[in-house]
Amino acid sequence: MDDGAKVTLDGNLPDRAIFDPQDWQLTDFEADLCAETRRLAQSKFAARASIIDREARFPTENYADLREAGLLGICIPAEHGGRGADLRAYMLAAAEIGRYCGATALTFNMHVSSCLWTGFLADGVDMSAAQRAEHAEMRARHYRRILDDGAVYAQPFSEGGDAAAGKTAFGTTALVTDGGWIVNGKKIFASLSGHADYYGALCTELATPDTRPSRANTMYLAIPRDAEGVSVEGEWDPLGMRGTVSRTLIFKDVFIPHEDQLMPRGVYFNAAKQWPHMFMTLTPSYMGIAQAAYDFTIRYLRGEMPGTPPVKRRMYPTKQLAVAQMKIMLEQTKSLWFQSISEARPNPGKESLLRAWAAQHSVMENANAIAQLAIRTCGGQAMLRSLPLERLYRDSRCGALMLPWTAELCLDMIGKGALYEPGESDED
Numbered sequence: 001m002d003d004g005a006k007v008t009l010d011g012n013l014p015d016r017a018i019f020d021p022q023d024w025q026l027t028d029f030e031a032d033l034c035a036e037t038r039r040l041a042q043s044k045f046a047a048r049a050s051i052i053d054r055e056a057r058f059p060t061e062n063y064a065d066l067r068e069a070g071l072l073g074i075c076i077p078a079e080h081g082g083r084g085a086d087l088r089a090y091m092l093a094a095a096e097i098g099r100y101c102g103a104t105a106l107t108f109n110m111h112v113s114s115c116l117w118t119g120f121l122a123d124g125v126d127m128s129a130a131q132r133a134e135h136a137e138m139r140a141r142h143y144r145r146i147l148d149d150g151a152v153y154a155q156p157f158s159e160g161g162d163a164a165a166g167k168t169a170f171g172t173t174a175l176v177t178d179g180g181w182i183v184n185g186k187k188i189f190a191s192l193s194g195h196a197d198y199y200g201a202l203c204t205e206l207a208t209p210d211t212r213p214s215r216a217n218t219m220y221l222a223i224p225r226d227a228e229g230v231s232v233e234g235e236w237d238p239l240g241m242r243g244t245v246s247r248t249l250i251f252k253d254v255f256i257p258h259e260d261q262l263m264p265r266g267v268y269f270n271a272a273k274q275w276p277h278m279f280m281t282l283t284p285s286y287m288g289i290a291q292a293a294y295d296f297t298i299r300y301l302r303g304e305m306p307g308t309p310p311v312k313r314r315m316y317p318t319k320q321l322a323v324a325q326m327k328i329m330l331e332q333t334k335s336l337w338f339q340s341i342s343e344a345r346p347n348p349g350k351e352s353l354l355r356a357w358a359a360q361h362s363v364m365e366n367a368n369a370i371a372q373l374a375i376r377t378c379g380g381q382a383m384l385r386s387l388p389l390e391r392l393y394r395d396s397r398c399g400a401l402m403l404p405w406t407a408e409l410c411l412d413m414i415g416k417g418a419l420y421e422p423g424e425s426d427e428d
């Protein structure tokens, strides 16, 4: 909120930054990018969020705005004509979008990941000189599609089994053929299905139909939406994040030419091992939601929430206590998250990795805990569908379910990682 200004969630006056540039010592680039995404999301996306949620439809108009603002290329390296945001700058800017429309922020993450994996992250990953040269050509094509044609990418990894949890090879296969691959498989929960121009799909390369699938042979391919053999199926009527339109994708004998690799063979597997913080890119949407639930509560209890009677409720000690609890949880979450995205680097040490899992778990679980407290504290009238709080509550519930770092898997990894050193076991 601007000091002294009366602010509305769907209003014209700018909200205050989630991460105050001075307090958190942001760079000028980060501060400007966050101000830009916040302005866009508050002025345009906030008012559309309820209808997108109600109809469970893709926020096409928000993507037109993102394109017009040049934000589709937010993580395309500057030398390729993009904004050149690194991981932290992107995460901070994306949290401002999540504050106003969780589904837009989450789908935007799927699109942006295709640029982060191939750009900022790939630059820090081991590659041979030949792979580096091949990669430079591939990504230039991919970036031109985004910057010149406004192409939007999805990121369908999940298959319903444990591949997206990083435990086994992807069941979607890319069989080597003349000039490229034949792709077969099924991806569940594919956000942007039917709306993205390309599906940045992970699959397992097979030299022959009898090759044993191996995670080391993971391929990252750009599959055009209208390629022969691509279809979308199933209903989409979920609890939350309804605007993501995460339906099921089917690939049936889809031919993908060599040039439609997003990374040279073998590189994704190394990148995922060397850059684990990359999986935190699912968190900014939920960081934004946590802030939004807190903001809502403050305005509502002060009697300043548009669409509600100007009744003050802030004088009740029980409400003050609940707000204090929310604020503590929000500050803990912000601090841990900020530290983790600030220290993200290739090949992090054990403590940094444990902290990343702790940050992921905290954002995903605390966003929901804060939204839950917000509903209890604001009371019955605050959960009406005419207000954003009930959507924030439903959307916030989805974060803990997102592979590969679900809240449960974070607990598993933190517990084991804290108690065992690599290679240690209890069997002698």
Ligand SMILES: Cc1cc2nc3c(=O)[nH]c(=O)nc-3n(C[C@H](O)[C@H](O)[C@H](O)COP(=O)(O)OP(=O)(O)OC[C@H]3O[C@@H](n4cnc5c(N)ncnc54)[C@H](O)[C@@H]3O)c2cc1C
Pocket (backbone or CB within 6 Å): 110, 155, 156, 157, 158, 159, 160, 161, 162, 163, 164, 165, 188, 189, 190, 191, 192, 240, 241, 244, 246, 398, 401, 402, 403, 404, 406, 408, 409, 412
């Ligand atoms: C709104 C929304 C949008 C999404 N968008 C995308 C998207 O764009 N792209 C995408 O790829 N995915 C997306 N997902 C999918 C998400 O990341 C998960 O993959 C999906 O929720 C998995 O569903 P599941 O029921 O199979 O999960 P789970 O049952 O939780 O997990 C799947 C498998 O992981 C393993 N596993 C899970 N927990 C454990 C454990 N504690 N210990 C050991 N193994 C375990 C098991 O083998 C299990 O069968 C989205 C999900 C949501 C909710």
